[in-house]
Amino acid sequence: MRRLLFAFALLALASVSAIASGETMRTTPLHAAAAQDDVEAIGKLLSEGAEIDARDGTGATPLLVATHDNKIAAAGALIAAGANVNAKDNIEDSPYLYAGARGHLEILKLTLAHGADLKSINRYGGTALIPASERGHVETVRALIAAGVDVDHVNKLGWTALLEAIILGDGGQRHQQIVSLLIKAEADVNLADSDGVKPLLHARDRGFKEIEKLLMAAGAS
Incomplete structure (x- = not known):
């Protein structure tokens, strides 16, 4: 029994040493x-x-x-x-x-x-445009749209870049700019999430008045 415990101890020390040395990486x-x-x-x-x-x-x-x-x-x-x-x-x-x-x-x-x-996706099933929109990276969104990334791609959560910008964004100027860029790129303003909730309702629920105006001007219902 003591030998077995000793062996386990040696293995543990070896693992720690390997991690410390960067070997496991x-x-x-x-x-x-x-x-x-x-x-x-x-x-x-x-x-x-x-x-x-x-x-x-x-x-x-x-x-x-x-x-x-x-x-x-x-x-x-x-x-x-x-x-x-x-x-x-x-x-x-x-x-x-x-x-x-x-x-x-x-x-x-x-x-x-x-x-x-441009069609490659991350572990959430999203294109590069979706997290860029969520995180408020305006110029990144602009570059990805110009490159031709699908603005209406839907990830595993059932969200497009537009939906994610509204649902996970803060409604401030950066996200307003991103919503505007997506609308200009002809993103579908009425494409609902997997629960059937459209971008306009999400914007209203979050109190994002400026984004609500942008969506309504683009024909959102």
Whole structure:
């Protein structure tokens, strides 16, 4: 029994040691260079044969690591070298989707210029436009609309970008601008959620008077 307990203790210590050393994350030098925004190191590692789309323990590529912290120079160097802007990690984030959701506009533009899959979806079944609309990233929403993302895509919650901007937004100027942008992009102002509730009723329930006016002017009922 004592030997068994001792063995378990050793295994526990080994696990802690592995975590502390980063072994379980399987982080490569290229991931580290991306996190540090070290373009020179990125170039050197790639010239030495580093795998550009190597995965760490979370499934993230070096480009996604750079995108997480909005390391624009590193992201640009990796994308220019051919990194996959659509490579997803274990929770279905890709550099393109994450940049859109977080409002990392410069990296988003780079991904859009290098093959971003506009139809790709996150773990909630949403396009990049939906979380961008929810979080009030006006210029990101503008860029995604201009790129051609489907403004009426419905996620697993039964929400479009317009619905999510109203339901999860704060009704302030940023979300008013986003609602206006979506309307101008011909988003369906009468497309209801999975419970049959339309955008106008959601706006009224939340007391968003300015958004209510925008919707009514666009023919919402």
